[in-house]
Amino acid sequence: MLEILEMSKHYGDVHAVNNLSLTIPPGEIFTMLGANGAGKTTTLMVSLGFTEPTAGTVKICGIDVTKDPLEAKKHVAYVSENVMLYGNFTARQNLEFFTKLGGRKNVSAAEYENVMDRVGLQRDAFERRVKGFSKGMRQKLGIAIAIMKDAEVILLDEPTSGLDPKSGAEFLKLLEELREEKKAIWMTTHDIFRAKQIADRVGIMVAGNLVKIFSRDELKQADLESIYVEYVSQPEVQAA
Ligand SMILES: Nc1ncnc2c1ncn2[C@@H]1O[C@H](COP(=O)(O)OP(=O)(O)OP(=O)(O)O)[C@@H](O)[C@H]1O
Ligand SMILES: [Mg+2]
Known part of the structure; x- marks a missing residue:
């Protein structure tokens, strides 16, 4: 299980992540969408204990990644871009x-x-x-x-970005197998089509804020692409 609790990460004036709370239970694939610079990779860096949060906590299988980084790292696997x-x-x-x-x-x-x-x-x-x-x-x-x-928790940062279409489809099957094995999976991607296809929930991050989470049922109905574009184009959200 991955638990992110009221986590913020600021680099000087840059609020890379603002007060993010999100739990990914075993057996869930969570996909995070967001424009370049939205704070997706920063969230992963904090979750991996590579950098400390400005506020809040992240727990991997109940272990605080800041207080006990070595123990926490045993339970998380990471694939970077x-x-x-x-x-x-x-x-x-x-x-x-x-x-x-x-x-x-x-x-x-x-x-x-x-x-x-x-x-x-x-x-x-x-x-x-x-x-x-x-x-x-x-x-x-x-x-x-x-x-x-x-590891119980798997963090993937744009894992399909270099894969050809056949490999990309095979990768989604692999993710489904890992879900069956009760892994808690976080994936960032710019591929809205794949996100919708594979994810149990899809989140949208805008300028460090998690602005929307879609459930599986909502995903079936929603025109994810239009909603995504709407969110990332709102100037007031960008400034928040
Ligand atoms: N080490 C750092 N020092 C200063 N600012 C940083 C650092 N790491 C990230 N940032 C800033 O934090 C913000 C979020 O960056 P992040 O890499 O998390 O975005 P992202 O959502 O992963 O984007 P992309 O889709 O391009 O991968 C950006 O404004 C970025 O410039
Ligand atoms: Mg990134």
Whole structure:
């Protein structure tokens, strides 16, 4: 479970996130939409304990990320838009390295191969150095690393941005499997169509404020694209 409680993050005069409260329970996919600079990545940085909130708290499985960052980090996996990998290592070596770093021991070769298959990384890429990988291939490997950690909370920052249409569709299936496994999943995306397709709830952030949350039922009815454009175009919301 991810719990964000009255959390704000200010960088000087820039109010990147304002008084955000949001709980993502196990087995939910929450998708956050918002224009560039709306505060989505900042929320993730605070939730991961990479930066401290100006006010409020974030808890991962009940553990305060500011007070007990090492313990909290054990229960959260993160895939950034630009996945950090070791270029001179092969895909398999990166996966093994980060899996061990995540605290898992005695993982079989078959399990590593299985997860690379699951994210759709082609077999001939397993033993290739990552420095020659395309953005989408790096993202697939980043997702594999996150799955191997087997964390209860998964935070994804624009995970589909480098994926081709087929890989994007496969990725949504993978997210559904992770939901079945009762992971609490947060994903930011600019892809309204995918957000609507996969999410249990969709939020819209504007200038640091969570201005709207759609439930699954509302999503079925709503013209999400028009509503999104309406929200992000309101000058009074932008200034708030
Ligand atoms: N380390 C930092 N120092 C100063 N300002 C920052 C810092 N990180 C983020 N900001 C500011 O906080 C605001 C929110 O940025 P953030 O990266 O969270 O947006 P975002 O919603 O993820 O946008 P995008 O869709 O472009 O990824 C922006 O105004 C940004 O300039
Ligand atoms: Mg961002």
